[in-house]
Every structure is written in structure tokens, then in C-alpha cells.
Amino acid sequence: MNIAVAQSGGPTCAINASLVGVFKESLKEPEIDAIFGSVNGIEGMIENHLIDLKTMIFTNEDMELLRQTPSTVLGSCRYKLPDWHEDESVYKRILRTMQQRQIGAFFYIGGNDSMDTVQKLSAYFAEQEIDIKIIGIPKTIDNDLCVTDHTPGFGSAAKYVATTMQEIIRDSSVYSIPSVTIVEVMGRHAGWLTASSAVLHGLGEAAPHLIYVPEADFSLEKFMKDVRQEMAKHKAVIVAVSEGIEVPEGVQSGVVDNFGHKYLSGIGSYLERAVRAEIGCKVRSIELNVMQRCSSHLCSRTDIDESEAIGSAGVRCALRGETGKVMVFRRLNDMPYTVTIETADAKEVANREKALPREYINAAGNNITDQALGYFMPLIQGELVIQMNHGVPAHFTIQESLLK
Ligand code: F6P
Secondary structure, three states, X not given: OEEEXXXXXXXXXXXXXXXXXXXXXXXXXXXXXXXXXXXXXXXXXXXXXXXXXXXXXXXXXXXXXXXXXXXXXXXXXXXXXXXXXXXXXXXXXXXXXXXXOOEEXXXXXXXXXXXXXXXXXXXXHHHHOOOOEEEEEEOOOOOOOOOOOOOOOHHHHHHHHHHHHHHHHHHHOOOOOOEEEEEEEOOOOOOHHHXXXXXXXXXXXXXXXXXXXXXXXXXXXXXXXXXXXXXXXOOEEEEEEEOOOOOOOOOOOOOEOOOOOEXXXXXXXXXXXXXXXXXXXXXXXXXXXXXXXXXXXXXXXXXXXXXXXXXXXXXXXXXXXXOOEEEEEEEEEXXXXXEEEEEEEHHHHOOOOOOOOHHHEOOOOOOEOHHHHHHHHHHHOOOOOOOEEOXXXXXXXXXXXHHO
């Protein structure tokens, strides 16, 4: 049989490592012949836009390069499959591609929305009695997938956030005048990534002095009070704020994607304007923006290795005859850090969000407790030896014309 793999949702530093895991494991299996990459996630399966990965990835060096390349080498999408009872046409098109290409297993690397596709497609095939295995491989910097201990991509983003935050702390502390620096972190409705900046507390930093996550109530009035209190103690106050905290209408664009998610951005500059207007001190906001999910020169080795391993495990799962499953991590221990890879039903993961536990947030709702540090610390450990190209990291890319 042949297999196909696709990548979906927002990019991370580790999605290509999971692709390498699927690819390498499939190469080992005599019963797998062609390994197709579907361009732009499930859209490639609908449009029959597949590329033969064996004609692009040849050597171990190619795979190493792909492992250190951020984003999704096959492109991505935010495509919501309709309910097949209402519209079966798109399922028929996917099936046509799969039958024409003799695909016996399809691996979808994505977040909670992509697991909706895994669930719907596997349920449709089961009802039609079609034997094609559908397996989900998790990823997201938001770390908000249910069942799994953490998600591939999160550890690298958390390492970037902590490292950049530490550099910002150094930079912001040089002048004698009081200042406030507000750092906006991604993560949608979940505060995991913003909260991970608290690892610096475990390394002896007092900052970030304030950390705001969507799981705690937020009000501008309380924020101002918190900032004033911290300014009384510190010359340079550093604030980490999640893009997903509750703010008045109009601060964000209001534009939504196919899954109904709002495009979030702008909270940092909103709070900057508020501090300037009310306190009048030196204030700067910094939006970490896409850098926090694509800065693979600073990725976590643990994250990249685990992401490859969970991709490989996905192939073994399909070959065991399972379908409609999502691969998940189960943590056995923080120190020494130990995880196993298991499976969960896609319906347990699809369209659900895992919030930051309440015990990780302090009583005032403006910082993270030390209890969270044991969870975060192992995920950011280790570095890749990055191959460089004339002074900048080398990336693996696919010819643009093949992706159009
Ligand atoms: O996929 C997760 C994520 O990176 C969120 O943290 C962020 O809010 C969103 O994607 C951004 O979406 P897009 O890449 O479509 O701008």
C-alpha cells in the first residue's frame, strides 16, 4: 500500500520533525511503497494535489535538515470538513484521491481542529466500510489539546518565550527611569505558552512580575492597580500577557477563520496605550508574534525528538490496524522526565481545549505558581546542533511550483 501525510493548522518548529518520523518509519516498512505528502493539509487530498516525498527526501542529511526547518514544508490549511450527512461530496473527493493513489493510511499532523478532520473522516470510512486508516499526530504551540500531557511544538515555543523574555528583561533594565514592558504571547484561549515564561522564576529572575492568562479574570482597572504596585517595587516592570485575555470589542480585528476562531493580536499595544495614558511612564509593548512558533534556531531538542517519535508511533499504530486515533504523550515522571506514547480516540481530542490548571495560577490571577515549573521545565531542555548556511540556519524547502 501507499500512505499519505499532511500538515494542518498554525505552524510550529516541530511539525516537520513529525513528518520526518512518519517518513522514516514508513521507509522501514516493506508493506509501504509510496509516501505521499498532501499539499495544504486536507485540501491536497480534496484536490488530488499530492507530491511523492521519496523523490524529495533522499538522505539522512535531508531528514536532519527537515527536522530543523520550522513551519510546514507541505503547506497548511484551516479547513473544516462539513458533516457528511449534510454534504458528502467532499468526502467522495477525498476517497477518490485515496483510491486512485492506493492510499491505505493517512496521517494528519495538526491541532484540535485538525483532529476534527481525523474524527469525521475515520467515522465516514467506518460507516462506508472502507479500510483506510486515519491517524492524528498532534501539534500546536498552544498546548491546549486534551488527553495528551503536552503537544509537539509547545516545548520549542516555550523555550523561545523564556529565552526572549530573559533577553527583554536585561534590555529593559538599563535606564534609571521607571518603565513598563508588556510582552504579548500567543495561545488563543489557553494560557500555557504565556505561563511558561514563569520558568524564569525558577532560574532566579523576579520577572515577569505579572503574568496574565485567559483562564483568570482580567480587568483593566485591576491591571493598572497591579502595575502600580509592581512599579513601587521594581524600576523596570515586565508583564507577560496572553493574546487571549478578555478585552473590549474593537481591540482585535474581529476577523474569524473557518473554525470560527478570532484572529487575536493587539492586546499588548492596547495595554501600552492604557499605561501611557494613566501612568505616563516609559512603556513599550512587544508582540512575539510568529517568531515564537518559527524560531527553530532556538528549538527544544526534547520537543524535536519527541515530535519525530510521535510521528513514527503514528505509523506503527496504523499498521497495527487502528484508525480514528490520535497519538498522545503520557508523562510518567517530571524528574527524571519520562513519557510514553499512547493513543486516544480522536473524538476525545477534536474541538476541545485543555485549559491551564487553576493551581498553576496564583490567587490574585496575575502570576503563575511554582507548582507549574516542574511541568514546564523538562519540555524546554536540550538544543539541536543547527546546520548553518553562510551564517544563517539552513532550511529544507520544496520547490514552490510543486506546492501551487
Ligand atoms: O495554531 C495556533 C496559533 O499559532 C495560535 O497561537 C494563534 O492565535 C493562531 O494560531 C494564529 O493563527 P494564524 O496562523 O492563522 O494567523
